[in-house]
Every structure is written in structure tokens, then in C-alpha cells.
Amino acid sequence: MIDLRSDTITRPTARMRRAMAEAEVGDDVFGEDPTVRRLEEETARLLGKEAALYVPSGHMSNQLAIYAQVNSGDEIWAHRSSHILANEQGATSVLARALPRAYDDPRGYPDHDLLEQWAAGSNDVHRARPRLICLENTFTGRVVPLTEQQRVADFAHALGMSLHIDGARLWNASVELGVPPSEAASGADTVSVCFSKGLGAPVGSALAGSAETVDRARRARKLLGGGMRQAGIIAAGALHALHHHRDRLAEDHRRAAELAVALDALPGMSALARTNMVVVTTPPDEAARWARAFTEHGVGCVPIGPDLIRLVLHLEVDDAMLDQAIKRIAEAAAAARR
Numbered sequence: 096m097i098d099l100r101s102d103t104i105t106r107p108t109a110r111m112r113r114a115m116a117e118a119e120v121g122d123d124v125f126g127e128d129p130t131v132r133r134l135e136e137e138t139a140r141l142l143g144k145e146a147a148l149y150v151p152s153g154h155m156s157n158q159l160a161i162y163a164q165v166n167s168g169d170e171i172w173a174h175r176s177s178h179i180l181a182n183e184q185g186a187t188s189v190l191a192r193a194l195p196r197a198y199d200d201p202r203g204y205p206d207h208d209l210l211e212q213w214a215a216g217s218n219d220v221h222r223a224r225p226r227l228i229c230l231e232n233t234f235t236g237r238v239v240p241l242t243e244q245q246r247v248a249d250f251a252h253a254l255g256m257s258l259h260i261d262g263a264r265l266w267n268a269s270v271e272l273g274v275p276p277s278e279a280a281s282g283a284d285t286v287s288v289c290f291s292k293g294l295g296a297p298v299g300s301a302l303a304g305s306a307e308t309v310d311r312a313r314r315a316r317k318l319l320g321g322g323m324r325q326a327g328i329i330a331a332g333a334l335h336a337l338h339h340h341r342d343r344l345a346e347d348h349r350r351a352a353e354l355a356v357a358l359d360a361l362p363g364m365s366a367l368a369r370t371n372m373v374v375v376t377t378p379p380d381e382a383a384r385w386a387r388a389f390t391e392h393g394v395g396c397v398p399i400g401p402d403l404i405r406l407v408l409h410l411e412v413d414d415a416m417l418d419q420a421i422k423r424i425a426e427a428a429a430a431a432r433r
Contacts, residue, residue, distance in 0.1 A: 097420045098395035102264075102347075102371060102409035105295040111335045118331035123149075123323050130327030134334045138301045141337070142286055143277030146309035148316065149330055153178070153263050153300040155321055156287035158186045160259045160302055161227060163311040164285065167192040169226035172213065175199045178261055179229050190319070194223045203234025204243050210250050217254065225254065231261045232279065235399070236351075236369030238268045241281065248282025257284040263292050263300070267370040270344045284308070290333035293347070293371060294340045295410045298329040340410060347371035347408040350417050354406065357421045361428050375404040377431075385431045392427035394420050 098104050107115065121127035131149050139147040150156045157179050161171060171187060173179050175197040179187060187193045196213065198205045205228075217225050228251045232239045248258045260283040262268070269279040280286040285304035290296035302312050316322060348370050355368035358375055364385075365376045375396075377385045382398040389396045389404070399405045412420070 096393050096395055097412065097416050097423070099406040099408065099412070099420065100395040100397050102293050102295075102407045103291050104395075105291075105409050105411050107297050107332055108295070108410075110339070111296070111332050114335040115328050115331045118327040120325040120327035123326045124317065128325060128327045128330070130334065131323075131330040134330045134337070135301065137334065137337060138288065139303050141276045142280045142288065142303045143275075144280070144286070144303035145306040147301045147303040148309050148312050149299060149301050149323075149326065149333070150316055150321055151299060151323070153261070153287055153289045153292075154183050154186070155316070155319065156289075156300040156302040157229075157259070157261050158183060158190055159312040159315050159319075160285040160287060160304070160308075161187055161193060161229075162191045162315045163304075163308050164257050164259070165191050165193045165226045166224075168194065168223055170194045170196050170223040171227040171229060172196045172198060172205070172225065173229035174203060174231065174234070177229060177231050177234075178263065193226070196225075202239075202243075203237055204230055204239050204247060207246070207250070210247070214250075214254050225256055227251075227257050227259055229259045229261060230283075231263070232268045233264045233271075233370055233372075235374065235405070236264075236267075236372030238271050238370060241272065241274070241278065245282045258282060259284065260286040262286045263289040264370065266341055267293050267344050267348070270341070271348060271370050290336050293344055293409070294333070294336035296329075296333040296336040299333050301333075343410065344371065347410070347412075350412060350414070351406075351408045354408070354417060354421060358424060361425055363432050364428060371408045373406040373408075374399075375406065377402045377404060381431070385428070388427040388431040389424055392423040392430070394423050394427065 135147040269276045289300045351368040355366040358366035386398040
């Protein structure tokens with residue numbers, strides 16, 4: 096099986112396993128794990144923020160960002176299909192008791208007119224107070240332009256709101272834009288980054304922001320049961336990934352582009368590459384059936400809509416496997432058309 100369901104399915108490399116086995120550790124709840132501290136300090140430096148907090152998952156990182164920046168009953172604005180609203184079990188309402196307001200734009204970010212409309216009357220005592228805008232970078236593989244990100248950040252700050260970036264694949268955005276991670280995170284008050292998506296670490300994400308916000312998030316992490324003891328063993332995998340796997344993300348983007356070109360030429364489908372993702376459009380309402388055909392022919396994938404399939408390139412896919420995946424998908428598409 097050539098598994099292209101996600102870049103989270105990768106396994107630690109031999110060098111990463113050695114780094115993890117040899118990691119210097121301590122009790123992280125007491126702030127005594129030196130490997131965790133190094134990971135947090137380097138992540139904060141790369142993202143241009145004062146501090147960072149290592150957490151078990153991107154889900155927790157996003158929710159800690161919300162919990163640390165809003166009060167009960169405040170409004171948060173996020174995309175309708177964002178991970179925060181669509182894939183985190185309504186945690187914004189359960190944990191932070193925030194009121195989500197969902198925008199819907201295929202580009203993944205709100206336009207100026209919508210922001211102006213939602214901001215109108217924000218001081219009205221009858222409505223929830225707008226407090227936080229959330230963006231994803233990348234959004235289904237699509238990189239949010241830095242000019243648009245800064246526009247949303249400026250709007251949020253002028254209204255007294257904060258901006259959170261769910262940067263699960265911000266490392267990919269940085270490579271695609273050809274800018275340092277700090278520039279890809281510019282304008283954000285908080286940013287979440289993942290070490291297991293794209294970078295290939297087995298566990299973990301980080302939340303970066305001001306020292307004050309990260310301190311609040313650290314206390315909230317403990318509240319949610321996310322305090323870890325000798326976490327340096329897994330943090331070492333993330334630190335190794337930061338040092339050795341960021342530059343190679345360009346290879347995933349190249350292979351995604353090659354895969355999209357090959358699939359776009361097949362009858363009955365179109366394909367578009369977005370960073371390390373390929374989004375395939377099938378005939379109407381056929382995505383689930385075609386995805387089954389792909390899987391039956393040995394290529395793992397995920398249907399993400401009635402006529403959309405997602406394929407994700409990652410560090411376990413080399414050029415030979417890419418060629419094989421193209422061949423298998425062509426066979427599966429032919430079988431699905433019959």
C-alpha cells in the first residue's frame with residue numbers, strides 16, 4: 096500500500112529514533128526537561144514569538160490558544176470547515192465557552208466586506224464581544240497570501256481582537272512562500288504548529304505567542320491533563336524534525352505537482368496541487384466510490400467531499416513510489432469508469 100491519506104502516517108526515521116533514545120530528559124511539569132525546553136525555545140525563535148509550549152496534539156494547541164485569549168461568551172471567527180470548528184468536537188464551546196461565528200470562503204480567509212459587516216455594532220451590549228479571528232495556513236494545502244494574512248491581522252488588532260493561526264502545516268507554507276517561518280507567522284498573536292504533519296515526528300505540536308499568553312496556556316494544559324513528565328523522549332523527535340526535515344518539504348511539493356499533472360491528464364478527473372497535497376475532482380457524487388477504487392488498487396486516500404479526494408505526499412514517498420502511485424491510480428480510475 097502506498098499510503099497517501101495524510102502526512103501524519105509517517106514513522107520515525109532511524110536517525111530520529113536514535114535521537115529519541117538518547118534524549119536528555121527531566122520532569123517537564125516542573126519545567127526540568129532540557130530537551131522540551133530546547134524544542135520550545137527553538138520553535139519560538141523560528142516563529143518570531145516570545146515563547147512556545149510543547150503539547151501532545153494540534154487540537155490541544157488550538158484550543159489552548161482560544162482558552163488563553165478569550166473570556167466565556169466571547170465570539171471567535173473561523174472558517175466553516177476549519178479544523179477548529181469542524182474537527183475538534185466543538186471544543187471552543189465546551190472548554191472556552193466561546194461563541195463560534197463561521198465564515199465560508201473557498202480561499203480560506205474572510206474578505207474585507209465580511210469583516211466590516213461582522214464588526215458593525217460590536218459594542219452593542221446585546222451581542223457577544225468579538226475577541227479572536229482564526230486562520231489556517233495552509234487551508235486544504237492552499238497557502239494564505241501574506242498580504243491577506245496581514246490585512247486580517249491589522250483588522251483584528253484595530254478592533255481590539257487577536258489573531259490565531261492554525262499553522263498545522265505552516266512549515267509547508269514557509270517553504271512554498273520562500274520565506275522564514277517567522278514571516279509565515281507574521282501578524283499572529285498566537286500560532287500553532289505541528290511536528291507530525293509534514294515533518295515526520297511521531298508526536299506533538301506547539302503553541303507560540305507572547306510569554307504571558309503561553310504562561311496562561313501552560314496552566315490550561317495542566318488543567319486539561321496535558322502535562323507530561325519525561326517528555327524529552329518525544330520532544331527529541333520533534334527537535335530532530337525541525338533540524339533535518341524542514342528543507343526537504345520542497346521535495347513533497349515537487350512530487351505533489353508531478354502527481355497532479357499526471358492525474359489531471361486522466362479521463363474523468365481533474366487534479367490540482369497545493370503544497371504537499373493533491374486535490375482530485377471526480378464526477379459528481381463519485382468521490383467515495385473512486386476513493387475505494389484507489390484503495391483497492393493500493394493507494395490510500397481520503398474523500399473530502401462528494402466529488403473531492405485528497406492525496407498527501409510525505410517523507411516516506413520517493414520518486415519510484417510516486418511513479419507506482421500514478422500507475423495504480425490510472426488503473427483504479429479506469430476501473431471506476433466502467
